[in-house]
Every structure is written in C-alpha cells, then in structure tokens.
Amino acid sequence: MNKNKTNSETKWHKLDNTANVFPVISNKTYSSVYRVAVHLKQEIDEVILQEALLETLPWFSSFDVKLKHGAFWHYFETNKKQPQVEREQTYPCAFIDPNTNNQFLFKVTYFGKRINLEVFHAITDGTGALTFLKALTYNYIKLAHKDALSEDALNLPIVDVVSDIEDSYHKNYRKRSYPKYKTKKAYKLRGDRLPVFTMSVIHGYVKIANLLELCKQKHVSLTQYISTLIIWCIYKEYMNEQPHKKPIQVNIPVNLRSFFNSTTEMNFFSYINVGITISKSDYTFDEMLDIVLQQFKNQLTKDNLSKTISDNVATEKNIFVRVSPLVFKDIGVKIAYVSSTKANTFVLSNLGKIEVYDEFKEYIDAFEALISVSKSEPIKCSMCTFDDKLVFTFTSILRDPYLQRAFFRYLSNEGLSVMIESNGVYNEDL
Amino acid sequence: MKTCKRCKVYVQDDSNICPLCRTVLTNSDGEVQDKEYPTIEVSVHKYNILKRIFLFVSILSTAASVITNYLTYRGVIWSAITIAAIIYLWVIMTYSIKRNRNIASQILVQVLCVAILSVIMDNAIGYVGWSVNHVIPEIVILANVSVLILVFVNRMYWNTYVINQIVIAICGLIPGVLFLCGVIKVPLPTIIATATSIIVLIVMMIFGDKTIKSELKRRFHF
Numbered sequence: 001m002n003k004n005k006t007n008s009e010t011k012w013h014k015l016d017n018t019a020n021v022f023p024v025i026s027n028k029t030y031s032s033v034y035r036v037a038v039h040l041k042q043e044i045d046e047v048i049l050q051e052a053l054l055e056t057l058p059w060f061s062s063f064d065v066k067l068k069h070g071a072f073w074h075y076f077e078t079n080k081k082q083p084q085v086e087r088e089q090t091y092p093c094a095f096i097d098p099n100t101n102n103q104f105l106f107k108v109t110y111f112g113k114r115i116n117l118e119v120f121h122a123i124t125d126g127t128g129a130l131t132f133l134k135a136l137t138y139n140y141i142k143l144a145h146k147d148a149l150s151e152d153a154l155n156l157p158i159v160d161v162v163s164d165i166e167d168s169y170h171k172n173y174r175k176r177s178y179p180k181y182k183t184k185k186a187y188k189l190r191g192d193r194l195p196v197f198t199m200s201v202i203h204g205y206v207k208i209a210n211l212l213e214l215c216k217q218k219h220v221s222l223t224q225y226i227s228t229l230i231i232w233c234i235y236k237e238y239m240n241e242q243p244h245k246k247p248i249q250v251n252i253p254v255n256l257r258s259f260f261n262s263t264t265e266m267n268f269f270s271y272i273n274v275g276i277t278i279s280k281s282d283y284t285f286d287e288m289l290d291i292v293l294q295q296f297k298n299q300l301t302k303d304n305l306s307k308t309i310s311d312n313v314a315t316e317k318n319i320f321v322r323v324s325p326l327v328f329k330d331i332g333v334k335i336a337y338v339s340s341t342k343a344n345t346f347v348l349s350n351l352g353k354i355e356v357y358d359e360f361k362e363y364i365d366a367f368e369a370l371i372s373v374s375k376s377e378p379i380k381c382s383m384c385t386f387d388d389k390l391v392f393t394f395t396s397i398l399r400d401p402y403l404q405r406a407f408f409r410y411l412s413n414e415g416l417s418v419m420i421e422s423n424g425v426y427n428e429d430l
Numbered sequence: 431m432k433t434c435k436r437c438k439v440y441v442q443d444d445s446n447i448c449p450l451c452r453t454v455l456t457n458s459d460g461e462v463q464d465k466e467y468p469t470i471e472v473s474v475h476k477y478n479i480l481k482r483i484f485l486f487v488s489i490l491s492t493a494a495s496v497i498t499n500y501l502t503y504r505g506v507i508w509s510a511i512t513i514a515a516i517i518y519l520w521v522i523m524t525y526s527i528k529r530n531r532n533i534a535s536q537i538l539v540q541v542l543c544v545a546i547l548s549v550i551m552d553n554a555i556g557y558v559g560w561s562v563n564h565v566i567p568e569i570v571i572l573a574n575v576s577v578l579i580l581v582f583v584n585r586m587y588w589n590t591y592v593i594n595q596i597v598i599a600i601c602g603l604i605p606g607v608l609f610l611c612g613v614i615k616v617p618l619p620t621i622i623a624t625a626t627s628i629i630v631l632i633v634m635m636i637f638g639d640k641t642i643k644s645e646l647k648r649r650f651h652f
Contacts (some may be wrong), residue, residue, distance in 0.1 A: 102632045
C-alpha cells in the first residue's frame with residue numbers, strides 16, 4: 001500500500017462523537033495526549049523504526065491526518081506529509097501542537113529499548129492506539145530480525161481490519177429520552193504540585209497470576225479489586241479515615257467495541273463512575289469492595305452504556321448545536337467539560353491483556369500506557385497486562401507520591417512481589 | 431537488585447533512593463541500572479524572557495511616543511503611527527512566525543494589516559489619499575499574483591489555498607468599489623487590481639470546479 005502523492009481528491013472525515021471535545025480542551029498544561037509504549041529486548045534503531053513507521057501508516061487512515069477548522073466543526077484531512085521518528089526528549093504525554101510535528105496528531109519516539117507512541121485523543125482511544133503500536137512493532141521486528149524470522153512469520157498480516165473509520169457512536173445511536181442524572185461533585189486530590197510541564201511517572205510491575213489469586217479470594221474481577229484499592233488508599237492517605245460530604249469517585253473508561261461489536265480504529269469508549277461517600281471512620285476493605293462490586297453491576301451493562309452514547313450523540317445531532325459556529329461550540333464544550341471533570345477524583349484505565357502473535361513474543365518485553373493529567377485530575381493510573389506481568393503506571397503532577405506509596409505498599413503487604421520503576425522526577429532536586 | 435526496606439518493593443531506577451518514600455535503597459548485588467527515561471531540559475523559560483522584553487519595550491515606546499506627541503503637539507497625531515506599527519509587529523510575531531502556518535493565509539493577514547496600517551498612516555499625517563490610491567490596490571495585485579504563483583509551484587496543496595485565494599480576490603474588488611464611491615482619484619492601480627482579481631476568480635471557477643466544491647463542503651459541513 002503506497003501513499004498516492006498525486007491523488008487530486010483530498011480525503012477527509014469527521015471527528016467522532018467524543019473526539020470533538022479534545023481539540024477544544026487541550027493545551028500545554030492539559031495535553032489530552034496519552035502514550036502507549038512497548039519495551040523490546042534490544043536497543044531501538046532509529047532508521048529501522050522510521051522505515052517501519054512509514055510502512056505502518058498507510059494501513060491506518062485514522063492516524064494519517066491533520067486537524068482542520070471548518071465553519072461549524074473540526075474535521076480531519078489526509079496529511080500528505082511524512083511523520084518523523086525522534087529520540088524521546090520531553091516529558092511523556094507532552095502537548096502535540098497541531099501546527100508542528102508535520103501536522104500529525106501522533107508522535108513516535110524511542111528511548112533505549114522502548115518505542116513510544118504518543119497519541120492525541122482526538123484521533124483514537126487506547127485500543128486504537130494499541131492496534132497501531134502493535135502493527136508498528138510487528139513491522140519493526142520484521143525489519144530488524146529479517147534473517148531470524150521464518151517465512152510464515154514475515155508474512156503475518158500486521159492488522160486485522162484495514163482502516164475502519166466508522167463513527168461507532170453514531171452507528172449505535174438510538175433515539176430515546178430518559179431522565180438525566182445530575183453529576184455530583186467529587187472529592188479532589190490536592191497538594192503541592194511539581195513545576196509546570198513536569199510529570200512524574202511511577203511504574204509498578206507485578207505477576208498477574210499472583211494478583212488474580214488475590215481477586216479470586218474475594219470473588220471479584222481485577223478492575224473491581226484495583227478500583228476499590230484506589231478508593232481505599234485515598235480514604236487512608238488523603239482523607240485520614242474521616243467522613244467527608246463529597247464522594248471519592250473513580251472514573252473508569254470502558255472500551256465499547258466488545259459491547260457493540262465494532263472494529264473501529266477511531267474513539268469508541270465510554271466511562272463508568274464508581275464511588276463511595278465516606279460516612280464513617282471504620283470502613284473495612286471488604287465493605288468497600290461490596291459497594292464497588294454493586295456499582296459495577298449496575299453501571300457496566302450494555303443498556304446503561306447505550307444510554308450514555310445516545311445522550312452524547314443526541315447533543316451532537318441537535319440542529320441548534322449543528323448550525324452554531326465553531327467558536328460558540330468551543331465555549332459550550334469547555335463549560336460542559338469543566339463540569340464533567342468535577343465528578344471525578346481519580347481516573348483508572350485498564351487496557352487489559354495485550355495479545356501478540358506467538359512468533360513475535362520472544363522479541364517483546366512489556367507494554368505500558370501513560371495518561372496525561374490535569375490540575376483537576378492530578379493523578380491517573382493505567383494498567384496493562386502482557387505475558388505474565390501486569391504493569392500499573394501512575395502519572396502525576398503532585399509533589400508527594402502518597403497515593404502511589406500506599407497502593408504499592410498494600411500490594412506488597414498482601415504478599416505480592418512488586419518491582420518499581422520511575423522517571424526520576426521525585427529525586428531530581430536531591 | 432535494589433530493595434526498599436520500608437515499602438518492601440524492588441526498585442529498578444538508576445538512583446539509590448526509593449521513588450515512593452525516599453528511603454535509601456539496599457543494593458544486594460551492586461547491579462547498575464540503565465536509565466529508563468531521558469533527562470529533560472526545559473527551554474520554555476528562554477522564550478518567555480524574549481517575549482517579556484518585547485512586551486516591555488512595546489509598552490515603553492508606546493507611552494513615550496504618546497507623551498512626546500502630546501507635549502509637542504503641532505497638529506499631527508504621529509503617535510498613532512507608532513502604535514499601529516507596534517500592533518502590526520505583534521500580529522506578525524504571534525501569527526506569522528509560527529511554523530506550518532498556511533502561506534496563503536499569512537498573505538491574507540498581511541494584506542489586511544498593511545491596508546489598515548497605511549490608512550492610519552495616511553490619515554495621521556494629513557490625508558492625501560496615497561493609501562487608497564496606491565498602497566491598497568498595489569498590495570492586492572501583489573497578493574493575487576503571489577498566491578497564483580504559490581498554486582502553480584505547489585499544485586499538490588492547492589486545496590489548502592483555495593479559500594484564502596477566494597477571499598483575497600474578493601478583497602481585491604474593494605478598491606473598485608471605492609473608485610465607484612469616488613474615494614479613489616488615481617484610477618490606474620485600481621483598474622489593474624480589479625482586473626487581476628476578476629481574472630483570478632474566473633480562472634478558479636473554470637479550473638477549480640471540483641477542488642473548490644469539495645473544499646467548501648469540508649469547511650462548511652454541519
């Protein structure tokens with residue numbers, strides 16, 4: 001698949017329903033950029049990575065774009081330039097200015113044995129980014145280990161589905177009305193912040209089997225266990241086990257592709273919000289687990305998720321919204337976004353178990369994900385499982401890693417062997 | 431393997447301090463770790479200083495020229511020119527210097543700014559009409575021709591220039607309107623400007639049919 005440079009008709013597509021938010025709310029301090037990265041077993045070669053990137057890009061029309069302003073909406077237009085890989089030289093998840101970077105909305109960088117893919121959330125969500133990263137990794141390994149790989153392995157396709165850019169929100173939209181619930185203001189994590197544009201990263205690796213054993217004892221799923229643990233740590237470290245009128249709310253993005261049978265490479269996710277209002281000082285972990293479990297059961301249903309989609313799409317389809325000029329829409333989106341972040345204390349994103357072809361497994365060490373943080377949501381956590389290891393990645397702009405410390409100490413006290421790795425921000429001033 | 435005795439975790443960093451609790455780590459086998467993240471040098475500071483110096487100088491010279499003008503007033507408000515020029519400088523600095531800006535839209539912005547600047551200057555030193563008679567028509571001709579050259583040199587990106595080209599060509603008809611209103615006294619530059627604008631519009635209608643239609647469709651989809 002070669003890029004047709006002389007093609008006269010410019011291709012374009014609309015932003016999906018959620019994507020419309022990101023160009024408006026993003027700036028240098030809240031970038032809406034997240035990173036998915038892969039650790040290989042050998043040092044990365046820039047020339048090979050560049051070649052792999054140019055081979056991968058034509059398979060993903062959702063990545064091969066630049067952002068344009070129309071009179072009423074933003075839209076994506078095919079980018080005729082070429083992306084350039086770079087050695088990592090900024091903090092993770094730095095803002096990608098749509099006017100720099102050859103106007104691409106993603107960046108591929110490398111450091112040591114790691115390939116980073118940083119993606120502006122407007123083009124796709126974590127699942128879409130992982131699909132791209134996997135394809136890029138396959139191409140890289142194929143180029144770097146041409147001689148060692150078998151003929152069959154070299155011929156394996158790098159993607160399942162080619163350039164599926166359906167807006168699955170619209171596809172699964174059902175017109176209906178239902179009572180709207182009001183978002184409640186959540187408890188906020190506060191504290192001294194790191195210098196502006198600085199972000200701390202702490203990874204914690206555990207054996208997935210041991211952790212699943214813990215969950216099994218309590219008869220809960222991994223995400224349920226971890227989200228309870230987060231609430232537990234906030235309750236212990238930030239609230240000092242005292243009652244508070246605002247609830248601790250953990251926001252958990254949900255991949256909708258499996259619920260609605262979609263293979264889109266654009267955004268297709270929603271959220272659930274689990275939380276506990278602390279009303280007494282003697283909660284036990286198991287008590288919290290029960291509350292969280294119940295909320296998962298109520299919220300994580302196809303019907304409930306479908307309601308959220310329909311609500312969002314209905315707003316986009318509203319004729320008054322559609323004909324109002326982009327500048328007015330921007331103001332509306334900003335207001336709506338600010339009020340929506342008030343409902344979250346913490347964001348926990350589980351990217352699940354990442355599967356790769358067996359032929360390539362021996363070249364890959366780990367996958368990880370980093371989510372950008374903001375003043376309103378200063379700490380976030382992602383989880384990524386590959387092979388027998390699970391990695392928790394805490395990104396934060398708070399100076400003191402109280403939450404991270406309580407979290408990993410809890411796990412090690414439960415008998416897990418935890419391996420910590422950081423980007424050194426907490427030790428920089430020493 | 432390094433361990434933190436308080437957190438009871440293994441640490442893989444290249445430092446000897448636990449990133450969670452700052453306890454000094456116990457290193458059992460003296461193993462040295464590679465750096466996992468680059469050391470970051472932030473250069474934001476430098477840029478800000480430059481911007482602040484510019485801001486300071488702008489405010490200072492604006493104040494100085496207004497005061498001097500007031501104290502030595504002899505019928506000419508020349509400080510208006512200084513202020514207009516400073517604003518023009520800021521527009522260039524914030525808009526045009528950014529990389530990857532569409533060149534055609536930069537030309538459009540320049541046309542508008544220069545037109546306004548020249549009218550202000552003309553009026554400030556006692557209106558003679560050189561701005562509308564000469565500067566505006568001539569800058570319009572220049573802009574039209576340069577966008578046309580851009581299109582020929584860079585045909586692949588024509589669609590990105592189309593909207594700006596239309597706007598510039600339509601702006602190019604303004605001197606003609608001013609002539610009909612009797613503002614313009616020297617007709618020759620205006621006649622050439624109007625002619626180039628009309629030619630550009632006709633050329634675009636004939637050759638750009640599909641490109642223009644699809645560009646308009648993208649820009650105005652709702």
